[in-house]
Amino acid sequence: MKNIDKNNLSLRIAYIFESMLAMVVLLAVFLGTIDVLRMIWKAYIVDFQTPVQYSQLNDMLGQILLLVIGVELVVMLSLHIPGALLEVLLYAIARKMLLLPKSEGMADVLIGVLAIAGIFAIRKYLVIKDNSNLNVTSIHYEDCEEGQDCDECEACREAKLKEAKSKH
Template sequence: MKNLDKNNLSLRIAYIFESILAMVVLIAVFLGTIDVLRMIWKAYIVEFQTPVQYSQLNDLLGQILLLVIGVELVVMLSLHLPGALIEVLLYAIARKMLLLPKSEGMADVLIGVIAIAGIFAIRKYLVSNDNSNINVTSIHYEECEEGQSCEECEACREKKLQAEKSKH
């Protein structure tokens, strides 16, 4: 919401609703994590005498990748960056490729590989380098000018000076 009218009520409501939806997804991912831990406990601890079947491991990995997609979706909803959308697409395609049945032909695998290669090409040639690989730990990217590191950024220096003044 940096270049948009911040006084627009509908934009603020939409932003708040989007944040609420992101929190709902995060809660669902947390609950899904408990379910994955229960699956691991049952397969590897309780029934340790029987070897884990391929289908059990495939289901477990599919569930874990679904949770990763959920976390990436929350990041995408929070940061509003093209790079975050690309990460969600990469994980979704990887999950789909992992869950392909053994009976399917190699055509589906080839299509998945082509799709991943296409996403990497999009990331390299179409997404700008200034904020395509921003992660959650560097959310202050809006204040730094393009091409500057955080140490060179005037806004970051001012924040550090204000923090030091407030300590004294």
């Protein structure tokens, strides 16, 4: 809420409401995780003598990807950066491709691959590099002092150095 006009009541209420919705989605993901664990328990522990069918495994993977999309949605609602939106879209397209019926032709797979390639192209060429590469594991809030350039901030330099090392 750092960049929001703190005197504007409607923006503050919207921010709080958005945070509450993110918590509701997170609660739904948590409950869905329990459901997935129950599915895995039933398929692999209770009925261990019966091999898991393709449709069962496909349903489990679809459910897990749906939970991942929910978590990424919470990240998108919390961070407000374009990179988070692109990740939600990426997982949604990947889930859709995973759940394509066997009888579907290659046209749907080709469209999915082109959509994923388009998202990577957007990320590479159109998304500003400042904070667009943040994810849950590398959240870095800038603690630059007033009037201090981001290149002068020690925390920002360390984050850029770590990112450069990880690319090599």
